[in-house]
Amino acid sequence: MKRIPQYKPDEFKPILNLDWAGKTMLKKGLNEFFIEPLEVLSEAKTPSQPHRKTVNDFVFIKKGFLEKMVCSDTFAVQENMIILLPPYKIRTFLKNTPDVEGFYCHFSDDFIAEGPGLKYLQDILSYIEIKNNPTLYLDEQHEERIYLILQQMESLYAATDNMELLRLYLFTLLGEIRHFIEKLPKQNLSVNETIALKFRRLITSQIQNLHAVKEYADLLNVSPNHLNKTIKKATGKTASEIITEALLMEAKALLSLPQYTVSEVALVLGIEDVSYFSRLFKKHTGISPSEYRKGIDLSY
Secondary structure, three states, X not given: OOOOOOEOHHHXXXXXXXXXHXXXXXXXXXXXXXXXXXXXXXXXXXXXXXXXXXXXEEEEEEEOOEEEEEOOEEEEEOOOEEEEEOOOOOEEEEEEOOOOEEEEEEEOOHHHOOOOHHHHHHXXXXXXXXXXXXXXXXXXXXXXXXXXXXXXXXXXXXXXXOHHHHHHHHHHHHHHHHHHHHOOOOOOOOHHHXXXXXXXXXXXXXXXXXXXXXXXXXHXXXXXXXXXXXXXXXXXXXXXXXXHHHHHHHHHHHHOOOOOOHHHHHHHXXXXXXXXXXXXXXXXXXXXXHHHHHOOOOOO
């Protein structure tokens, strides 16, 4: 059994029931780059199911409000804010206000591989990972410049197939975000926060293989008791609670995929006892895996 498949952009329709792939955008390299005004969310089906993507994506808010869950944490994105996420992280689009304005954009690593873009992106993602928050509240100067760049990008994307020029605009955009971050106070992590960061990284890559606090403690060369105390101080949650949250997010993402039975979902998660998986899921969600699946539209 494989990990949860990540959606490629031309497979995004089930996420919010928006048929991007059915538009003429497909001929413009939808899987490499895409930008669209947020007004399209008026047609979206929310909340979405938990999902992954093969691309980096970000949302810029000019007016209104939206809410996204990243792994098990919820983030509010308001006016003059950006939320930027790399591939692979589980995300759930929760809701938005009807008047929301701004831009959605996604792009692949390959699209920015040649030139400074990938370095800019890595610097931005490193900062976001350290503070464990993918949102940025922009100052007035950067907000104005970024908004103008996005307007130009959206206009160009709608009118032409000039992907090279769009790539250059994207480099400029990422450069502006990195420039904004460089002016912010440096993030100095405590010992507890450093261990918590390493712990979250391990969970992202190992949750389908490792479920016990001791297994993660061994990888971090600390005792299970020390890991629990450290994570509690840094996050307010125990290591066990964070592991369980991550496991449930994986389960929900898998249950949204019609090709998997409930038994297969348990196996993908490394749980051989399907009854145990069902009890665990119901204990923390209030419903069984089968009941959760019935509430999802799997007709796509």
